[in-house]
Amino acid sequence: MGVGNVARFGFRAWRPVAGGRIRVFTIVLEWVSLSWLQALVLAVVQGLTEFLPISSSGHLSIVSKLFFGDDAGASFTAVTQIGTELAVVIYFAKDIVRLVAVWFRGLVSAEVRRTQDYRLAWYVIVGSLPIGVLGLLFQDVIRSTFRSLWITGATLIVFGVLMGLAERFGQQRRAQDQLRLSDGVAMGFAQSLALIPGVSRSGGTITAGLALGLDRPTAVRFSFLLAIPAVFAAGLSEISHVFEPSPYGLQPSVAQMVVATVVAGVIGYAVIAWLLRFVERHSVYVFVWYRIVLGLVLFGLLGFGVMQP
Numbered sequence: 347m348g349v350g351n352v353a354r355f356g357f358r359a360w361r362p363v364a365g366g367r368i369r370v371f372t373i374v375l376e377w378v379s380l381s382w383l384q385a386l387v388l389a390v391v392q393g394l395t396e397f398l399p400i401s402s403s404g405h406l407s408i409v410s411k412l413f414f415g416d417d418a419g420a421s422f423t424a425v426t427q428i429g430t431e432l433a434v435v436i437y438f439a440k441d442i443v444r445l446v447a448v449w450f451r452g453l454v455s456a457e458v459r460r461t462q463d464y465r466l467a468w469y470v471i472v473g474s475l476p477i478g479v480l481g482l483l484f485q486d487v488i489r490s491t492f493r494s495l496w497i498t499g500a501t502l503i504v505f506g507v508l509m510g511l512a513e514r515f516g517q518q519r520r521a522q523d524q525l526r527l528s529d530g531v532a533m534g535f536a537q538s539l540a541l542i543p544g545v546s547r548s549g550g551t552i553t554a555g556l557a558l559g560l561d562r563p564t565a566v567r568f569s570f571l572l573a574i575p576a577v578f579a580a581g582l583s584e585i586s587h588v589f590e591p592s593p594y595g596l597q598p599s600v601a602q603m604v605v606a607t608v609v610a611g612v613i614g615y616a617v618i619a620w621l622l623r624f625v626e627r628h629s630v631y632v633f634v635w636y637r638i639v640l641g642l643v644l645f646g647l648l649g650f651g652v653m654q655p
Contacts, residue, residue: 380598389606393613396430399549399633404498428581429611473534474575480538495655499644501544506637509553516556522564562625
């Protein structure tokens with residue numbers, strides 16, 4: 347598939363040199379605009395991979411570089427995640443309304459503060475803090491250095507192995523009513539690792555949950571709830587950046603971003619329903635092996651020069 351239109355933006359700058367002279371030079375920034383076909387393909391990839399523990403940001407980076415010759419960009423990834431997180435809000439609407447209502451009532455009622463729902467609401471809030479703080483501190487590195495495909499390949503494999511170990515050795519005995527604050531903190535820090543493409547936000551949190559002894563359905567459901575504040579905050583903060591001319595990533599239009607976000611959300615809703623049914627009856631080993639194979643294939647493509655990192 348070909349890339350979109352190439353746009354250029356230039357400006358003149360100057361600096362003094364020896365002898366009192368002034369040297370004038372021109373700086374030209376060049377970026378590639380996204381085509382509609384590319385926007386739709388990337389939206390489908392986002393919707394299919396956001397909730398599976400295989401890294402949506404890693405897949406967007408791989409697909410965009412392999413077929414379109416450039417990275418989709420961290421901002422495109424963050425904004426389209428708003429669509430998939432809206433799917434979470436719709437799917438878990440009753441749970442979310444209940445938790446929000448209980449949290450507000452608990453601020454003034456000691457009896458409500460003793461309920462599991464009140465504590466669960468706080469676990470989601472506390473667990474959302476690490477990725478928010480680290481995302482702000484390292485946002486420039488996230489948009490550039492972390493998006494190297496060598497890093498993506500390594501994290502796909504390493505965290506795939508860790509997920510397999512958690513599935514194999516985790517006790518998986520605790521249900522949602524046995525969640526603790528320490529679970530929220532640990533899974534929150536695991537979620538923050540997803541700032542690196544290839545780790546997977548859901549993969550990190552599910553792995554941490556299994557390692558802590560949560561059963562698979564509980565780990566997956568809490569992973570979904572934990573993502574809502576962080577992903578919405580990241581997406582909203584990146585809206586202003588996604589349309590700025592940048593040397594990092596393909597540049598979408600406003601209309602493309604809106605359509606891509608909606609498409610990703612619709613597909614994401616279907617994936618949520620499927621994944622929750624899947625983990626009730628199956629292990630996560632299929633995702634473990636997928637991650638390892640994809641990481642090795644990616645290393646091969648990079649090593650033979652088929653793709654550029």
